[in-house]
Amino acid sequence: MSVLEVDGLTKRFGGLVAVDDFSLDIEEGEIVGLIGPNGSGKSTVFNCIMGSYDVTEGSIRFNGDDITADSTHEIVTKGLSRVSQESNPIDLYSVGGNIKLFTLPNSIRSLHGGASDEEIYEYAARIDIEDKLEEMPDELPHADVRRLEIAKALATEPDMLLLDEPFAGMNQAEISELSAQIERFRENGMTMVVVDHNMGGLMELVDRVVVLNNGDFLASGSPEEIAENEHVQEAYLAGEGL
Numbered sequence: 001m002s003v004l005e006v007d008g009l010t011k012r013f014g015g016l017v018a019v020d021d022f023s024l025d026i027e028e029g030e031i032v033g034l035i036g037p038n039g040s041g042k043s044t045v046f047n048c049i050m051g052s053y054d055v056t057e058g059s060i061r062f063n064g065d066d067i068t069a070d071s072t073h074e075i076v077t078k079g080l081s082r083v084s085q086e087s088n089p090i091d092l093y094s095v096g097g098n099i100k101l102f103t104l105p106n107s108i109r110s111l112h113g114g115a116s117d118e119e120i121y122e123y124a125a126r127i128d129i130e131d132k133l134e135e136m137p138d139e140l141p142h143a144d145v146r147r148l149e150i151a152k153a154l155a156t157e158p159d160m161l162l163l164d165e166p167f168a169g170m171n172q173a174e175i176s177e178l179s180a181q182i183e184r185f186r187e188n189g190m191t192m193v194v195v196d197h198n199m200g201g202l203m204e205l206v207d208r209v210v211v212l213n214n215g216d217f218l219a220s221g222s223p224e225e226i227a228e229n230e231h232v233q234e235a236y237l238a239g240e241g242l
């Protein structure tokens, strides 16, 4: 069953067409890589899906439900969450406090003051930062700040995660570790779309790759097919290379 269906998505900023009639179908349990040269529209697609940008044309369905005009809060409540490119922890709160903040949008839980300590420990443990719950975000190494962002998204209890550049700024060992953690999410039933410029890390992780170029769909296939695709190579040669 399709979990996410993006149909004919177009997003214009004034005269600039950032995404042009783009469609994407994600099946339950898939890990799909969304790639493309700088400025090809990847983040704009995520922003449209999450309700951060109004859609110019097209529709977006999640679990069969039309979410095109929904607010971000409504979309998150329905089980779709995003890990942004930027980390934005609140430095006044500990790691645990930051995770707890993201459990508050759930109305039943917020009546009881958010998630319990056990639940927060559980979210942190899913991304291996449960021993850092008392630390302050500005004391953490970069990779743990990124893990905190993932833990915050997990705290909203998503069925599906959009991960925007999860490997950015990580070394090879950290990339391998994060890939293994993302694989574990899938084993526990999570569906994911991953945008990243680290092709090595991404290609090993994903089942399928979809390529955007100048806001247009360019290609879709297995990581091997995409690595060998001439059109994809040309698009990247015009940019930063595959």
Ligand SMILES: Nc1ncnc2c1ncn2[C@@H]1O[C@H](COP(=O)(O)OP(=O)(O)OP(=O)(O)O)[C@@H](O)[C@H]1O
Pocket: 013, 016, 017, 018, 036, 037, 038, 039, 040, 041, 042, 043, 044, 045
């Ligand atoms: N809020 C905005 N206002 C105006 N133009 C925008 C806005 N957001 C994105 N764009 C433009 O839309 C196009 C697609 O940008 P987008 O950030 O989606 O690309 P991307 O593939 O995510 O790039 P990168 O890999 O560099 O993050 C670019 O030309 C960008 O300048």
